[in-house]
Amino acid sequence: MKTLLLVLLSLVLLPGAGAQGKYSTRAGLISFFSATPIEDIEARSTQANGVLDLNTGQLAFSVPMKSFVFRRTLMQEHFNENYVESDKFPRSTFAGTVLNFQPGSLHQGGPQSVVVEGDLTIHGVKRRVKVPGTLELKDDYLLISAKFSVAPADYDIEIPALVRENIAKSVAVTVSFACSPTAPLQATNTR
Amino acid sequence: MFRRFLSGGLLGAALLAGHAAQAQDELLQELEAKADSTQAAPNFTQATFKGTHIINSQSVETPGQGTLLFLIQHRFGTLNSGAYNFFGLDQAVLRLSFEYGLTDRLTAGIGRSSQEKTFDGFLKYKALRQSTGAHAMPVSVTLFSSAALTSLRFREPERPARTRWAYTYQALIARKFSPGLSVQLMPTLVHRNFVDTRRDQNDVYALGAAFRQKITKRLALTADYYYLLPGATADDMRNALGAGVDIETGGHVFQLHVTNAQGMMESLFVPRTTGNFFDGDIYFGFNVSRAFTVKGR
Numbered sequence: 253m254k255t256l257l258l259v260l261l262s263l264v265l266l267p268g269a270g271a272q273g274k275y276s277t278r279a280g281l282i283s284f285f286s287a288t289p290i291e292d293i294e295a296r297s298t299q300a301n302g303v304l305d306l307n308t309g310q311l312a313f314s315v316p317m318k319s320f321v322f323r324r325t326l327m328q329e330h331f332n333e334n335y336v337e338s339d340k341f342p343r344s345t346f347a348g349t350v351l352n353f354q355p356g357s358l359h360q361g362g363p364q365s366v367v368v369e370g371d372l373t374i375h376g377v378k379r380r381v382k383v384p385g386t387l388e389l390k391d392d393y394l395l396i397s398a399k400f401s402v403a404p405a406d407y408d409i410e411i412p413a414l415v416r417e418n419i420a421k422s423v424a425v426t427v428s429f430a431c432s433p434t435a436p437l438q439a440t441n442t443r
Numbered sequence: 444m445f446r447r448f449l450s451g452g453l454l455g456a457a458l459l460a461g462h463a464a465q466a467q468d469e470l471l472q473e474l475e476a477k478a479d480s481t482q483a484a485p486n487f488t489q490a491t492f493k494g495t496h497i498i499n500s501q502s503v504e505t506p507g508q509g510t511l512l513f514l515i516q517h518r519f520g521t522l523n524s525g526a527y528n529f530f531g532l533d534q535a536v537l538r539l540s541f542e543y544g545l546t547d548r549l550t551a552g553i554g555r556s557s558q559e560k561t562f563d564g565f566l567k568y569k570a571l572r573q574s575t576g577a578h579a580m581p582v583s584v585t586l587f588s589s590a591a592l593t594s595l596r597f598r599e600p601e602r603p604a605r606t607r608w609a610y611t612y613q614a615l616i617a618r619k620f621s622p623g624l625s626v627q628l629m630p631t632l633v634h635r636n637f638v639d640t641r642r643d644q645n646d647v648y649a650l651g652a653a654f655r656q657k658i659t660k661r662l663a664l665t666a667d668y669y670y671l672l673p674g675a676t677a678d679d680m681r682n683a684l685g686a687g688v689d690i691e692t693g694g695h696v697f698q699l700h701v702t703n704a705q706g707m708m709e710s711l712f713v714p715r716t717t718g719n720f721f722d723g724d725i726y727f728g729f730n731v732s733r734a735f736t737v738k739g740r
Contacts, residue, residue: 276474303474312471318486323739325507325547326694333490334660339622342486347471412661415693 275394275431276303282315282427284402286420293327293419295320302429304387304394309353311368311396313429314345335409336375344374350387363388368398377407385427396429488573491583491619492627493663494696495542495550495567496730497653498685499704499712500629500667503585503617505567506544509738514540514554516707516730523723531727538707542567543737556707563708565589565611573618587613591710606637609710613651623657631669633713643679647714648672655689663689665698669713676714683716698730 280300286293297320302313317338322328332338348370357364363386372381385398401422404411411419492502495512506512516538520531528534540554540563548569555562571584589611592604610633617627629651638645653667666686671677687700703718704711705726718724 301474301477303470305470310470312474314471314474316486318489321740324734324736325510325544325740326734326736328507329490330693337622338489343475345471345475347468418693 273307274303274305274434276434277301277429277431280313280315280427280429280431282313282320282425284320284423284425286423288418288420290418293322293423295322295328295331297321300427300429302396302431303434304350304396304431306355306358306394309350309355310348311350311370312345312347313427314343316343317341335404335411341374341376344372346370346372348381351382358387358389358394361389363395372402374402374407375409379406392432394429394431396427396431398427400425400427485574485576485578485580488575488583488619491573491617491625492655492665493689493691494698494730494732496698496732497627497655497665498667498687498698498700498702498730499669499683499707500627500651500653501567501585501587501613501615501709502653503569503583503615503627505548505550505569505585506542506734508544508547508740509736510544511735511737512542512544512732513735514538514542514730514732516540516728518702518705518707518726518728520726521718521723522701522725522727536705536707548572554708556711558706558711560594561591561708561711562594563589563591563710582616582618585615585617587611587615589709591708602637609633609635611709611713613709623663625655627651627653627667629653629669631709631713633710635710635714642675644674644676644714647674647676649713651713661691665689665700669716671714680714681716681719683712684720694734696730696732699727700729701725701727 278301279298280302281296281298282300283294283296297315299319300313300315302311304311317336318332320328320331322331348368351367351369353366354364365384365386367382367384369382371378383398383400385396388395401424403422492504495502495504495506518536520528520534522530524531536556536558538554538556540552542550542552544550550567552565553563566588568586569583570586571580571582573583574580591609593607612632614630615627617625619625631649631651633647635645649669649671651667651669653665655663655665657663665688669683671680671682681703683702683704685700685702685704687698690697703720703724703726704716706712706715718726
């Protein structure tokens with residue numbers, strides 16, 4: 253029994269031994285798109301923060317809601333004021349784990365399909381989600397990309413009857429990060 | 444043995460899962476801490492007011508780059524004009540205007556009021572934007588200047604063109620105190636090239652104040668008021684006062700209000716308001732704006 257525990261514990265701690273460090277970015281791209289009979293709604297932010305720990309396969313990202321740029325300025329105002337309430341909930345975040353994580357295969361080149369499970373928080377509502385994505389190591393950069401859909405109703409984003417037809421039930425979100433290797437946490441914290 | 448192995452495995456799995464959940468939250472916290480400490484872009488306050496106008500006043504808001512705003516402003520006659528005039532609804536003055544966002548901060552506009560057949564043109568520039576973050580700014584300041592030309596035919600004697608002009612200069616200083624409450628102060632100078640009497644002032648100074656309180660996301664109460672600084676104009680005229688509601692739908696803002704001023708331009712309502720609000724000289728009116736995206740970003 254003791255041996256078994258030891259083996260399990262070492263399994264938990266082992267990845268730390270082969271430290272490959274963290275990859276992060278402060279200029280990640282997140283965009284979303286929805287099509288309705290009246291018009292397409294599209295917005296993008298290039299100010300997402302993201303980090304992926306290659307040791308543990310854990311990743312997190314965070315995006316300021318006010319950084320989303322819409323084609324129509326009025327839409328942008330409505331998005332922030334009426335729907336996601338950016339003053340109250342300034343950021344959307346995700347914290348999760350790569351389920352079928354194989355750091356080794358990253359080094360063989362080419363994109364690796366993965367599934368990530370974690371907590372997506374939008375408009376102050378936290379939900380457990382599972383999304384498919386790809387990871388790829390390329391020229392010192394770790395490229396993370398994912399596509400998934402978000403239903404505003406799931407995150408208590410209220411859409412009044414008057415404009416319900418103009419806003420899709422489900423919004424397609426695209427995440428695309430190019431992360432570079434990060435110095436250990438201790439070093440960044442001493443500033 | 445098998446059972447032991449199973450329980451051990453379960454324990455291990457539980458440990459592993461707990462460890463993972465904690466670690467991913469730590470990762471997020473680390474990320475957030477870094478984002479807070481290195482946040483470069485200031486967080487600008489948005490939507491201090493719903494529209495580019497409050498009631499009579501301009502607000503600090505400008506339509507964004509490439510947005511064309513079509514604005515219809517209406518003031519009926521006075522409420523106390525009696526049933527014969529359908530309490531003012533038989534009579535109306537109108538202002539139509541277009542406002543175009545040259546950039547996110549600079550707007551040019553043109554307008555036409557039926558009152559004295561006045562044309563106007565204006566520029567509005569967001570000089571400072573309220574923000575939090577790295578370089579926090581407590582207020583938004585928008586500079587406004589307009590020129591108005593009356594095209595009314597004067598008889599005996601016909602007036603030369605230069606006497607038909609009036610100019611307005613304003614600093615609109617606003618702060619959004621909470622998501623619901625916004626307050627704006629408006630030091631104002633109206634210069635009129637020509638005034639009716641020798642006693643009247645060509646330069647009229649006033650201090651305006653306006654507020655907005657949201658009731659729901661799409662409904663707000665508003666008020667604005669102009670205090671005329673002491674002088675002949677202040678002695679002869681009234682301070683313009685308005686109270687109203689803003690109703691926002693998709694691309695429209697409907698503003699319904701009551702005011703003692705019938706003019707819808709600064710050079711008309713600041714120095715030339717005669718109605719006594721509390722005596723029933725109240726004009727019911729509305730502003731409706733519609734935004735068109737001419738050039739997307």
